[in-house]
Amino acid sequence: MNLTILGCYAATPRTFTNPTSQVLEINNRLFLIDCGEGTQVQLRKNKVKFSAINHIFISHLHGDHFYGLIGLISTFNLLNRNNPLTVYGPVGVKEIIKLQLKLSNSWPQYELNFVELSSNQSEIIFEDDRVIVKTIPLKHRIYTNGFLFNEKPKERKLNVAAVQEYEIETCYYQNIKNGRDITLDDGRIISNELLTFDPPAPKSYAFCSDTVYNEEIVNVIKNVDVLYHESTFLDSEEVLAEKTMHSTAKQAAKIAKLANAKQLVLGHYSTRYTSIDLFKEEAQSVFEEILLSDDGVTFEF
Template sequence: MNLTILGCYAATPRTFTNPTSQVLEISNRLFLIDCGEGTQVQLRKNKVKFSAINHIFISHLHGDHFYGLIGLISTFNLLNRNNPLTVYGPVGVKEIIKLQLKLSNSWPQYELNFVELSSNQSEVVFEDDKVIVKTIPLKHRIYTNGYLFQEKPKERKLNVAAVQEYQIETCYYQNIKNGKDITLDNGKIIPNELLTFDPPAPKSYAFCSDTVYNEDIVEIINGVDVLYHESTFLESEEVLAEKTMHSTAKQAAKIAKQANVKQLLLGHYSTRYESIESFKDEAQTIFEQTQLSNDGVTFQF
């Protein structure tokens, strides 16, 4: 599971920082999460293959999370894209994008689909044979969702020496990898655990950006491998965080600790701070396994 941070700062882009956008690679799937202004430039800088992006997940309709979307959609068209593209986001994202395409007479030649969200309950929005994606309802000034990406359990690994010892025919191998026991010709049942090894544990990633401190999400994200949680402010600005419906680094750490996550990534820093190191220092007083996201950094989990 690889996570490339394209941008992780709040509000406006600057010459050296970018608003929210990131690319998650999981089970050989590539997902773009949020699409702030300048995302396509960051994709090029980080050498992300444009054609590999077939699904874009937008958390909410504040500009620093989706103003780069229309530009990316248009560039896909200029690059003669053929693959369908699906955009997931709040009700309204379809209207906004279609109006821009209409008035600029820039309708894409590829299939462009929208999955608009309005539920305040967690729901499955994407699923295939390897990955499932659910929403994480957040509390912000407008309707907002985070997203939970989960690998599906992989098939078990065949213990070649064991199946040969029991002289099991190859036609049964797939059933064994699927977890089934085997009955020999003499009626003896061979338990699956004697014929296979455990597969790698499935990975999971939770993206939670732009939310006031909200313990309601703990149950949804419990036990994830990696949690990205916004930390717009430090504890000294907790009143401002509550007023603007954002979180502090310490509050993000509290959520991580309650949810028993393995790793916390901080982001969505306010540009009022000269250094982001204080965010990590503050969070680690609550949750030691904390790292700082930063533009252009790729994490491997």
């Protein structure tokens, strides 16, 4: 599971910082999460393969989280994209994008789909044979969701030496990897545990963009491997965080601790601060395993 941060700063793009966008690679699937201004430039800088992105998740319709979407959709068309593209986001995202495409006479030649979200309850919005994606209802000034990415359990690994020892025919190998016991010709039942090894534990990633401190999300993200939680402000601006419905670094750490997350990635920093290291220092007073996102950084989990 790899996470590439394309942008992680709040409000406006600057010459050396970018608004929110990131690419998650999990179980050989590539997902784009949020799409602030400059996202396609950052994709190029970080050598992300454009054609591998088939699903884009938009947390909410504040500009620093989706103003790069129309440009990326248009560029896909100029690159002669063939694969369908699906955008998941709040009700209204389809109208906004289709109006821009209509007035600019820029309808894409590839299939463009929208899944619009309106529920205030966590729901599955994407599932294939490898990954499940659920919403994480957040509390912000407008309707907002985070996203929980869960890797599906992989099949068990065959113990080649064991199956050869019991002279098990290859036609049974898939059943064994699926977890079944095997009955030999002499009637003996060989436990699957003797014939296989445990697969790697499934990984999970939770993206929690703009939100006021909200313990209601803890049950949705319980025991997550990696939690990205916005930390726009430091504790000294807690009143401002509550007023603007954002979180502090310390509050993000509290959520990580309550959720029993293994690691916490901080981001969506206000540019009023002189160093992002201040966010890590504050968060570690509550939760130890802190990573600082920054534009162009890739984490390997």
